[in-house]
Amino acid sequence: MRAIIPVAGVGSRLRPHTYAIPKVLLNVAGKPILGHIIDKIIGEGILEGTIVVGLMGDKVIEYVSQAYPNFRADYVEQEERLGLGHAIHLSRKTLGTEPILIILGDTIFDVDLTPVLKGTTSAIGVKAVEDPRRFGVAETAGGRITKLVEKPEKPATNLAVVGLYFIRNPNLLSRCLDDLVAGDRRTKGEYQLTDALQMMIERGETMVPFMVEGWYDCGSPETLLSTNQALLEKHSTVRSIPGVIINEPAYVAPTAVLSNCIIGPNTSVGDGAEISDSVIRNSIISGHAKVHGALLENSIVGNDSVLSGSYRRINVGGASEIDFF
Numbered sequence: 001m002r003a004i005i006p007v008a009g010v011g012s013r014l015r016p017h018t019y020a021i022p023k024v025l026l027n028v029a030g031k032p033i034l035g036h037i038i039d040k041i042i043g044e045g046i047l048e049g050t051i052v053v054g055l056m057g058d059k060v061i062e063y064v065s066q067a068y069p070n071f072r073a074d075y076v077e078q079e080e081r082l083g084l085g086h087a088i089h090l091s092r093k094t095l096g097t098e099p100i101l102i103i104l105g106d107t108i109f110d111v112d113l114t115p116v117l118k119g120t121t122s123a124i125g126v127k128a129v130e131d132p133r134r135f136g137v138a139e140t141a142g143g144r145i146t147k148l149v150e151k152p153e154k155p156a157t158n159l160a161v162v163g164l165y166f167i168r169n170p171n172l173l174s175r176c177l178d179d180l181v182a183g184d185r186r187t188k189g190e191y192q193l194t195d196a197l198q199m200m201i202e203r204g205e206t207m208v209p210f211m212v213e214g215w216y217d218c219g220s221p222e223t224l225l226s227t228n229q230a231l232l233e234k235h236s237t238v239r240s241i242p243g244v245i246i247n248e249p250a251y252v253a254p255t256a257v258l259s260n261c262i263i264g265p266n267t268s269v270g271d272g273a274e275i276s277d278s279v280i281r282n283s284i285i286s287g288h289a290k291v292h293g294a295l296l297e298n299s300i301v302g303n304d305s306v307l308s309g310s311y312r313r314i315n316v317g318g319a320s321e322i323d324f325f
């Protein structure tokens with residue numbers, strides 16, 4: 001089986017980080033978002049994939065080939081941002097007749113895919129959400145998906161499409177995408193995967209929904225930090241370092257060098273980071289960043305950044321009240 005991982009999104013809400021690296025290479029809970037995704041699919045026994053890259057795609061290729069030398073990846077470039085359907089359409093030449101798993105590159109999932117991948121029908125991951133209007137929405141009857149609508153103004157159900165699609169019949173998907181693009185059928189200005197899947201249903205493909213509870217968004221600084229926290233709560237990895245207090249949950253890379261600091265809770269420290277004389281909580285310190293003398297919370301420090309704080313000298317009398325903003 002092959003995975004298709006579209007990662008071409010620009011991650012505008014994560015600027016300035018995404019000026020320097022593609023969104024999928026941002027660190028969360030100790031490794032890039034894409035690392036979490038590839039670990040998940042390798043864990044399911046899928047060892048080959050098509051990665052649809054966009055801006056700074058060379059960095060994605062470098063990361064995947066170095067971190068996952070045994071993962072057989074084909075790369076396809078999406079130069080124009082014409083939508084998710086367009087991204088999958090570009091990858092069609094890498095598809096055979098075997099089933100595929102499409103997994104969106106900007107989201108981390110915690111769900112057991114084994115029963116889904118063993119299933120005899122196509123299956124779409126869904127989750128009940130309060131406001132489904134910014135997602136694809138699934139309508140179901142008798143255990144099947146009867147209709148898929150992209151970002152409807154008046155959703156018929158609260159079942160949001162999470163971005164995990166198991167497709168038994170990639171040939172039919174390719175044909176539907178061909179028709180979508182050839183007929184210039186766009187929704188909200190883009191070629192939508194949701195529309196191609198709806199065409200598959202209309203042409204007789206059986207699709208069932210599967211519930212995905214562990215759906216972690218990484219689209220904004222706030223959600224990146226809450227995803228960091230949620231993943232650390234599941235897999236906190238700490239070691240004892242002299243002169244350093246680590247409050248779990250936390251992750252400190254084995255190659256990070258820490259001295260005289262308090263780290264955590266909910267903090268991950270990437271490879272080769274150097275932190276001294278600092279107190280850091282609810283934060284992500286990425287690879288090879290240098291942080292000295294800083295008090296940080298709810299912060300994201302990018303790869304190779306240098307941050308140096310300062311200690312203040314004060315001489316305060318009794319009954320004073322001071323706020324440092």
Ligand code: G1P
Pocket residue numbers: 084104107134135136137150151160161162163192193194
């Ligand atoms: C895409 C899909 C949408 C799905 C969503 C999940 O939308 O088009 O159907 O619900 O991912 O994150 P996007 O977030 O790219 O606008």
